[in-house]
Amino acid sequence: NAGVTQTPKFQVLKTGQSMTLQCAQDMNHEYMSWYRQDPGMGLRLIHYSVGAGITDQGEVPNGYNVSRSTTEDFPLRLLSAAPSQTSVYFCASSRQGANNRGEQFFGPGTRLTVL
């Protein structure tokens, strides 16, 4: 099993550009989520999904869109990149999302810089 994979590992964007961060898992996990990690702050939830076709907003959803057309894939779209979106992005999955009792599996992260 590859676990949770993310692409790209690094990305530099100019303000206003759009892009999609890819996330895939091969563990048949129902729950997937996107976090951003900024210096001096804990991981913050952007969007999450409890299954194919179901997504919901997290703590910091503005400027991001997600979709979940398959169990395996959960892409994160930046609609119009802003310098405030410079961060490290992590995708995670777990077997059980409800009540968060499932072991969390994280992707390797994407380091995004917006100029």
Next chain:
Amino acid sequence: KNEVEQSPQNLTAQEGEFITINCSYSVGISALHWLQQHPGGGIVSLFMLSSGKKKHGRLIATINIQEKHSSLHITASHPRDSAVYICAVGGTSGSRLTFGEGTQLTVNP
């Protein structure tokens, strides 16, 4: 006040020392997670607790639900334990985790 508070923020130890990292939370929870983030950035799950104590190798995690407090202990610390240790809690409803800011641990040889 953050819902999840970790202490200390930074910890430096000598190889072989016993280490304790603390996590306090302010909400009712269904589960608490301890995660490890290596210098390369990858995050791995160490423990998921809803009560009592768990042990894996040199790592021990405990939780006191009444006091809303958890501790992560590392026995016989080693330089390879150097990492950021993150506490996260899952609430009693919904599917979200709330994360602490992490504890940077450095173990010197």
